[in-house]
Amino acid sequence: MPVNEIEKRVRGAGLRPTRQRIALAGLLFCKENLHVCAEALHEKALDAGVRVSLATVYNTLDQFTRAGLLRAFTVEGSKTWFDTNVSNHCHFFIEDEDRILDIDLGGDWENQLPEPPEGMEIVGFDFVVRLRPKPLS
Amino acid sequence: MPVNEIEKRVRGAGLRPTRQRIALAGLLFCKENLHVCAEALHEKALDAGVRVSLATVYNTLDQFTRAGLLRAFTVEGSKTWFDTNVSNHCHFFIEDEDRILDIDLGGDWENQLPEPPEGMEIVGFDFVVRLRPKPLS
DNA sequence: CTGTGTGCAAACTCTTTGCATAAGT
DNA sequence: ACTTATGCAAAGAGTTTGCACACAG
Numbered sequence: 083m084p085v086n087e088i089e090k091r092v093r094g095a096g097l098r099p100t101r102q103r104i105a106l107a108g109l110l111f112c113k114e115n116l117h118v119c120a121e122a123l124h125e126k127a128l129d130a131g132v133r134v135s136l137a138t139v140y141n142t143l144d145q146f147t148r149a150g151l152l153r154a155f156t157v158e159g160s161k162t163w164f165d166t167n168v169s170n171h172c173h174f175f176i177e178d179e180d181r182i183l184d185i186d187l188g189g190d191w192e193n194q195l196p197e198p199p200e201g202m203e204i205v206g207f208d209f210v211v212r213l214r215p216k217p218l219s
Numbered sequence: 220m221p222v223n224e225i226e227k228r229v230r231g232a233g234l235r236p237t238r239q240r241i242a243l244a245g246l247l248f249c250k251e252n253l254h255v256c257a258e259a260l261h262e263k264a265l266d267a268g269v270r271v272s273l274a275t276v277y278n279t280l281d282q283f284t285r286a287g288l289l290r291a292f293t294v295e296g297s298k299t300w301f302d303t304n305v306s307n308h309c310h311f312f313i314e315d316e317d318r319i320l321d322i323d324l325g326g327d328w329e330n331q332l333p334e335p336p337e338g339m340e341i342v343g344f345d346f347v348v349r350l351r352p353k354p355l356s
Numbered sequence: 357c358t359g360t361g362t363g364c365a366a367a368c369t370c371t372t373t374g375c376a377t378a379a380g381t
Numbered sequence: 382a383c384t385t386a387t388g389c390a391a392a393g394a395g396t397t398t399g400c401a402c403a404c405a406g
Contacts (some may be wrong), residue, residue, distance in 0.1 A: 097236075097385095097386095098379090098380055098381080098384095098385065098386070100379070100380070100385090100386060100387080101379085102386080102387070103386085105258075119370095119371080121370085134387085134388090135388045135389070136371095136388095137340065137372080137373085137387080137388065137389075137390095138386080138387055138388070140370095140371060140372075141372090141386085141387085144372095148368085151234065156293060156295065156296030157345075158293065159293030159296065159297075159298075159299045159395090159396090160296075160369080160370075161296075161369090162296045162368070162370085162371085164281070167381080172333070174333075174335065174336070176339070177342060185333045188334060194346060196309070196311075196322045196324060196347070196348060196378090198311065198350050199311070199320070199350075201352060201353050202311075202313070202350040202351065202352060202353060203351060203352075203353045204348055204349070204350060205314060205349040205350060205351050206348075206349045207346070207347065207348045207349060208294075208345070208346070208347050208349075209344070209347075210344065210345050211332060211333060211335070211341055211343075211344040211347045212334075212341070212342040212343045212344060213335050213339040213340065213341060213342060214339065214340060214342050214343075214403065215339060215340075216338050216339060216340045217337060230390075234361095235360065235361070235404090235405055236361090236405085237361060237362080237405075238404090239361080239362070240361085256395090257395080257396080258395085270363095271362085271363090272362065272363045272364070273363095273396095274362080274363065274365095274396090274397080274398085275361080275362055275363070275365075277396065277397075278362085278397090281397095282385095296370090296371090296394070297394080297395075299395085299396085314385090319365095337393080341373085
């Protein structure tokens, strides 16, 4: 993705295109369905020679999420994961590997969500299916 | 539930029926689908005049969960919740109220889980639908 | 008695915050 | 200039752990 595309994206989110935000956005939005947690993105940034603090990574991920550029979800009560695929979809989580895979359920699956109780509306949902390698029996 | 029923349950889990475990089990299994987090159960216990430390509550909840007496899940990356309903089912989470409701999807919904990738097997799943009160528009 | 369980406080992980400095417009 | 971002370190929530004492079998 060209740099000025990235800048446009950050601006579009109502955020100043600072060096750190551009760099993080560049790392994030180069892939359609990237899954990262804050710590991992911080490492990625350092590896890429970008000087950012972990706090800024957290802040930036939150800002991008609030702006709708990312989707956040959690697994096993530990880390928060961020997904560049913001459409309604579900995840496989591979235990012991700390790895996430998108599940494409296809169709209008999300229209089949359970009916909320009277007077309530659905804000969102989190659906994670936990996996492990099949034992070789 | 009579006390010796509770003791049997704790024993059945391979755990010594200590004063604390009996008391916590009594508080938990009096309801079919109770949802608590550690902090809340600790308070419940103190309110009931049971002297237990928070660490023991955490340990006991973990032990009961490993023994299959409870089911654990997390919402919004914060607290871990424990459910006395250990069957496969889903949850509504009411934001701002920190309240959990069971969703009974009925039927063999859990047999319609997505097909795991080659060589993987499903260990479990977490499905939480987040709700908020419908604005009075 | 012997081995587990418990309580306490300290440690730990992930995340947020306060405040001085730096950078965007 | 004026305002918003950043970095750092400290605080915070939730949970786990180490170790001495207590209790079940």
